[in-house]
Amino acid sequence: SQQGEEDPQxxxxxxxxxATMNCSYKTSINNLQWYRQNSGRGLVHLILIRSNEREKHSGRLRVTLDTSKKSSSLLITASRAADTASYFCATYRSGANSKLTFGKGITLSVRP
Amino acid sequence: EADIYQTPRYLVIGTGKKITLECSQTMGHDKMYWYQQDPGMELHLIHYSYGVNSTEKGDLSSESTVSRIRTEHFPLTLESARPSHTSQYLCASRDRNSPLHFGNGTRLTVT
Structure with missing residues (x-):
């Protein structure tokens, strides 16, 4: 099953x-990343939080990571219509089979 | 925006045709990836490369093949396209310490 699962859909x-979006995952990770995808475009990296970090900020974005609950949240403050997009969390695990695994994404609509 | 380019952006092609989706990056990244994404769905890794002459299959079985003859170029080829190949194909790259940089994708429709 998928490593990262976002909530709500x-x-x-x-x-x-x-706007608050949540991501849960199943196994240990080295870092967790959030990406944004505008309709018909590729993904754009927003923020990365390492497993030894609990909170990180970037402009209007705030990400938290709770490794004991295997969950992360992305908060977008003072949302704008331009924030309308799909948001994906991705978990990274290093090692012989290192990989970045994406969730299904959250569709955010910001009404003007 | 990252310097990673995919062509074509849209492709409509008939069943049985051979196609190549192009991906190029100008950042000198060693690691390159191909993802397949259906509308409203998660990304599935289908191929990756950690450097020239290195290619591996990803998590999702795919009938496509890739090559990495030059660092900056990572084309994906379908020898005989089928309607089940209709999807969006996203190329990405990164270096050792960076997150993924994505191209804008190729939306493929096989009729």
């Missing part, structure tokens, strides 16, 4: 509100 909010 879809989220619709008003411009100016905060």
């Amino acid at each position: 879809a989220l619709s909010i008003q411009e100016g509100e905060n």
